[in-house]
Amino acid sequence: MSQRTLKHNTILLLVTIFIIAVNMRPAITSIGPMLDIIRDDLSLTNAKVSLLTALPVFCMGLFASFAPLLNRKLGLTRSMYLMLFVVGIMTALRGFYSNYVPLIFSAIIIGIAIAVMGPLLSAMIKQTFPERATSVIGVYSFGMGVGSSLGAGLTAIFFESTGSYPFALGIWAVLAIAAILFWRLSVQGEINLQHEEGEKAGKSNAHGASPWRKKKAWLYLLFFGLQASSFFCIITWIVPLATDAGMSLVQASTLLSVMMTLQIFLNLVFPMVYERFPNRRFWLLLFLTMGLIAFGLFWTGEYALMWVSSIFMAIPLAGLFPIALLFPLDATETPEDTNEWTAMMQTGGYLIAGFLPLLIAMVYDWTGDHHNTLLIFMGLFVSMIVLTFMIGDREQNVE
Incomplete structure (x- = not known):
């Protein structure tokens, strides 16, 4: 592979990491500007409407440990496809159903998908950019910051333009479509997380396995x-x-x-x-x-x-x-x-x-x-x- 092709592939992968990271916040932060509107429209209490932002964060904690399991079952490439698809479908669901139950359901499922995507993306960065992991983590966190700001800043504008909060919430599904397309372009075949062999592997496993005991x-x-x-x-x-x-x-x-x-x-x-x-x-x-x-x-x-x-x-x-x-x-x-x-x-x-x-x-x-x-x-x-x-x-x- 020529240096030019390698550089092109690296840039494409970095853009893909950025776009995936952007997807990990708008479904949560877009709810904030619409809280009062959703509460009044659905006649909810403040406690009930606040669950739309609290539940995804709880799920991001409860289900983060699913990432290693899903990686072993499906592999990193297919796992990422699945999680991006889930985020896209659940976000789009909000554009068609404005009842409380679909909103709560989508919040839970989106939280689970984001919980899995985070560890998988960190592991891929560790493997693909071992010497530049710190800088690539910067791209990752930059993408999440952009996603947070987009969701918090533009959702109200979409609502004011259309008068529809379901549309303002559901429009963010387009980000998942973009991420899936870029993932398809930048990742060819399955990404297998590597294990060290021999004596180094034994040392690594002794140090790194079972982090719950560390x-x-x-x-x-x-x-x-x-x-x-x-x-x-x-x-x-x-x-x-x-x-x-x-x-x-x-x-x-x-x-x-x-x-x-x-x-x-x-x-x-x-x-x-x-x-x-x-x-x-x-x-x-x-x-x-x-x-x-x-x-x-x-x-x-x-x-x-x-x-x-x-x-x-x-x-x-x-x-x-x-x-x-x-x-x-x-x-x-x-x-x-x-x-x-x-x-x-x-x-x-x-x-x-x-x-x-x-x-x-x-x-x-x-x-x-x-x-x-x-x-x-x-x-x-x-x-x-x-x-x-x-x-x-x-x-x-x-x-």
Whole structure:
């Protein structure tokens, strides 16, 4: 194969990874702008309508461990085809059926599909780009950031243009069609996750198999859960926090848009920086400290400082997720082990992430004070600082 052909195939695969990653968020984030409209149209309680966003995140945790099993049964290539097809069909279903039961059903199934896709994609990156995995994880996280922002930002525009929230929710199925086409073009034949042979395999299996028995894997799980919680909590509650401080809904929504737009581009930049300067602890402590400063600025209630806070907040939201995705790659020798560790990390992590936004809602209902919400945010970041020292640097992870 010529160098030109190899370069073309590599670029095509990177574009495919990006498009698949884009598919892993709009079906969740598109619900947020439509929550009030769906609630009023279907005469639902706030608790019932909130399940449309909580259930997919719970399922992303509960079913992440299905990824290694499905990989063994179907192989990575066919498993990815199946999951993309499921996401597309379930998203399209929302465009035709606006009843509560189909919406809940689609939320659950989409959550399961995303749960499987994440570990499979990480394992493929580990195998296909062993020397550039950090940068490719940046493409992956960049795609997820784009997907989050598209779902949150354009769904309301689709609704205003058509007057139909089923259409605004179902239109995102086109992303799955695009991902399937690119997967077909970039992947020829079955991708088999490699196992090391001989003495190295024995060492790898002793180190990497059964991550549920590894203290390091549990630390990764907790950290991933807390950083995912911070993302979903902040995205969910930053607008109510801002309006509670006196901002108009338009101002608060713009503040969120600025934060998410900056996050998108930083999602791509930070992994490139990590590859050149791979000290995990330094970056984690820097980002977490900036997050605490951002919460302090937001607490003042001064509009100018709240805008500065949104910029500061985008930095840890963009930087923490790619590092968390790199933890299993740092700690494992084979793509199969990476798949196992990532599945475990996301299983427990997304269960935590699904619970904490609901906890904030319950605390706010009980106290009526969003200062407690900010305290919970700060508690998440302080806990991650403690975990950072327990996890250690990259060099310690691979020992």
